[in-house]
Each structure stands twice: as structure tokens, then as C-alpha cells.
Amino acid sequence: MSDNDGPRKTGRIMWLLAWVLVLVLMTWFFQQKLEQDYNPNQQVQLLDNHTIVLEQNRQGHYLLSGTINGEPVVFLLDTGATQVALSRPVADRLALPLGRPLLLNTAAGQVTGYRTHIKTLSMGPLTLYDLDAVVMPGRNSEVLLGMNALRQFELIQRGSQLTIKYLAP
Incomplete structure (x- = not known):
């Protein structure tokens, strides 16, 4: 050695x-x-207290980080969805109660989902209260932000940016 x-x-x-x-x-x-x-919108870009700007991701979708009932989630904006929709695992994690079952028509066909209720849904400084939602079968981690939430905003798309402005009642 x-x-x-x-x-x-x-x-x-x-x-x-x-x-x-x-x-x-x-x-x-x-x-x-x-x-x-x-998700290029992990930190929401603010224009003012009622307006946010989102960037498209590489697939052309608008995702953003937010909260439901104070718990973190990732939203996927879906103008084709009637209501806010989330998967059963996400609903379980958020401790959302399952209401009565209902038949849902999806791109994949008809499925059974459940009604639920969201107390608060926040995207940066924008907060919505008392929204109906549906819990769907599947394993998606994103929450589909449907028209029952989006109709409260003015949506303007220019290039790869989407401006979301809250329309005061």
C-alpha cells in the first residue's frame, strides 16, 4: 500500500x-x-386589482395557479365547460362534499359525476364566491374553470396572452 x-x-x-x-x-x-x-402563470401577472394577464403554455392552453377554499390548485380555462369541474382525487384533497349524482356529457361520452359547492375560488386578486361545481371521474390534477365562473369576466385574447378583467356586478 x-x-x-x-x-x-x-x-x-x-x-x-x-x-x-x-x-x-x-x-x-x-x-x-x-x-x-x-404552467407559465404560477405567479399571476396583475394589470390592476381587477385585471390579470395569462400567458399560453406550449400546448396553447391557459393554466394558472390559484386556490379553492384556500387550498392550492391549478386551473385550466375551459370555455367549453358549463361549470367548474374537478376530478374525484382533487375533490377529496379539497374535502369537497359530494352531492347528488348526475349524468354528464363529455368529449369521451356520458359519465356519472356529482354536484358539489365551492365557497371561494381565487385567481390572484380575483375571488369568486359560492360556485356550483361538478366532480368527475378521472385523475386530472387540473381544475377546469368553466363558464359559470368565466362569465363573470371579460376575456380578451391577443397573440399568446389572455387578459381577464372582473366585471363588477
Whole structure:
């Protein structure tokens, strides 16, 4: 055994740790980039207290981070949806009560869903109160923001931006 074996072994361990650190940092960086590409509206851009601006994601959808009853969710704006709609796992996480069942017509056909009620729905400074919603089968993590919520706003799309302005009653 030579006198250089101890420092060599330490040097190899240090190189290994350095590479592991580089891989961890690159993984974290690219995960953040993927999340930003998926939902570019994690921080809502405000024009004033009644107006927000959203950026389209790479798929051409408008997603934004918000809350339902104070709990964080990701909304997907869906002008084709009649009501706010969420999956059963999201409803369970938010502790939303399931009301009576109803038949729903979706792009995938007819499914059974359940009525529920949302006390507060917030998108940045914009908060809606007492909204009906439906709980649908599926595993989607996004909450579809349907027309029963969107009709309270003026929506203006220009290029890849959507301006949402609350219409005061």
C-alpha cells in the first residue's frame, strides 16, 4: 500500500460527490423549466386589482395557479365547460362534499359525476364566491374553470396572452 492511496481515494470520492451534485442541480433546474413551460402563470401577472394577464403554455392552453377554499390548485380555462369541474382525487384533497349524482356529457361520452359547492375560488386578486361545481371521474390534477365562473369576466385574447378583467356586478 503506498502513501498516495489515502489522498487518491479522497479525491475520487470528492469527484463522485461533485458529479452527483451536478446531476441533482441539473435535474432540479430542468424540472423547474418543465413546470414553467407547463404552467407559465404560477405567479399571476396583475394589470390592476381587477385585471390579470395569462400567458399560453406550449400546448396553447391557459393554466394558472390559484386556490379553492384556500387550498392550492391549478386551473385550466375551459370555455367549453358549463361549470367548474374537478376530478374525484382533487375533490377529496379539497374535502369537497359530494352531492347528488348526475349524468354528464363529455368529449369521451356520458359519465356519472356529482354536484358539489365551492365557497371561494381565487385567481390572484380575483375571488369568486359560492360556485356550483361538478366532480368527475378521472385523475386530472387540473381544475377546469368553466363558464359559470368565466362569465363573470371579460376575456380578451391577443397573440399568446389572455387578459381577464372582473366585471363588477
